[in-house]
Each structure stands twice: as structure tokens, then as C-alpha cells.
Amino acid sequence: MNNFGAVAHLYSVRHLDSAIEHLEQVLSLEGANSLFSKTYWRGRVVQALSTPGLAPCQHSRLQRLLERIAQS
Structure with missing residues (x-):
């Protein structure tokens, strides 16, 4: 069984900008x-x-x- 749905909020607002930056870098x-x-x-x-x-x-x-993601 997949635990993806079990972790509702992996990120906190305090760390979200760095997570977004990481996602932007990887996806670009x-x-x-x-x-x-x-x-x-x-x-x-x-x-x-x-x-x-x-x-x-x-x-x-x-x-x-x-x-x-949708366009790739």
C-alpha cells in the first residue's frame, strides 16, 4: 500500500520556498x-x-x- 496520502502536509510554510526552488530547478x-x-x-x-x-x-x-509538468 502507498503511504503518499498518509502524509497530508509534508512541507511547512517556513521551508516551502526552498522546496519550490528545488522543484523549479529539477523540472527546468x-x-x-x-x-x-x-x-x-x-x-x-x-x-x-x-x-x-x-x-x-x-x-x-x-x-x-x-x-x-502537463506540457512536458
Whole structure:
């Protein structure tokens, strides 16, 4: 069984910017077709989107990442 759904909020607002930066770097360099599947990367972004207290600019950056994944 997959524990992905068991961890509702992997990120905290305090550390979310560095997590977004990491996702942006990985997805711009390797794209969603790296060692991990699009499903994996989409899951990571969706998990970040579920972080309580998300700022509007963080939400926008994460939405752009979802669009990048969808287009790759």
C-alpha cells in the first residue's frame, strides 16, 4: 500500500520556498521526464500546494510547475 496520502502536509510554510526552488530547478533542468515519472512530480507539487498558509506567490509558482509538468 502507498503511504503518499498518509502524509497530508509534508512541507511547512517556513521551508516551502526552498522546496519550490528545488522543484523549479529539477523540472527546468530534467523536466518531468527525468528518473521519476510525471505522476511523481505532480504529486510533489500537489503536496506542496496543500501546505497550510500558502502565500499567493507560492501558489502561483506551484501552479506554473503543474503547467510545466502537463506540457512536458
